[in-house]
Amino acid sequence: MKLMWTFLYMSSLLCGISAFQEQPLKKRNVLDYTDADIEKLSEEWEKDDDPLEPDELPEYKRPPAKIDFSKLDMTDPDNVLKVSKKGKSVMMFVDVNPELSEFEAASVLSRWQSNLQNNHIVAERYPIDSKRAIFKFSDGAQAVDAKNFFITERECSHVTLEGQNYIGQHASASTVKKLEKMNPTGKVEKVKKDEKKHTEL
Incomplete structure (x- = not known):
């Protein structure tokens, strides 16, 4: 029952x-x-709404930009990266010199973000370590200009962008050796001090 x-x-x-x-x-x-x-x-x-304009869509729904490789200078990797990443989000790892204190490293990374914004380069900064941060760019073309700025700074140890390491112009010899051991698959590029391709900020 x-x-x-x-x-x-x-x-x-x-x-x-x-x-x-x-x-x-x-x-x-x-x-x-x-x-x-x-x-x-x-x-x-x-x-029943009108379809959104391509630039109003979320990034994953936007149609990919058409790139004319015949007009692209393939000998300049920075130019290729600028054109291929235009309008796409890009993240860059930035390391400061290990000799700096945690307070100095935090203030340097904050100052760099301000310098980028003063030059109309929009970057979000996410600290991941006491002397390392991720800079996220909503427009990947701006990441190349930011990379060229970072590597000229005295406090910059190295920058990693799209799997490639760029050693700062003022980095120590131990940093160069360490990066070459750490990254057997990627390319480590030592920037010459007399190279004038960087962006002045």
Whole structure:
């Protein structure tokens, strides 16, 4: 007898839930909406909207930019990187010289971010270690200019951009040796002090 009452109670409860879910959204209380209901409403609202412009879409939905490789100077890796990463998010690892204290390293990284912003290069800075930070650029073309700025700074040890290490002009010999041992697959580029390709900020 007890089993029969339990069965009747459970079946009536299930019928009530299914009847509640079948109610049209207009008749239901907003507080009772599930995530699926809200997603369904959102899709219905956006159905009749005009399509967004490509630059208003999220980055993963944007159509890729067309690159004319015949007009591209393939001998200049910075130029190739600028053109291929234009409009795409790029992250760069920046390490300061290990001789700096934690306070000096934090103030240097903060100053560099301000210098970039003063030069209209938008970068978000995320510290990941006491002497290392990630700089995220919403436009990858700006990352090349930022890299050229970083490697000319006295406090910069090295920069990693798109899997390639760039050693700062004032980096110590031990840093160069350490990077060459750490990165057997990538390329370590030592920037010449007389090279004038960097961006003055």
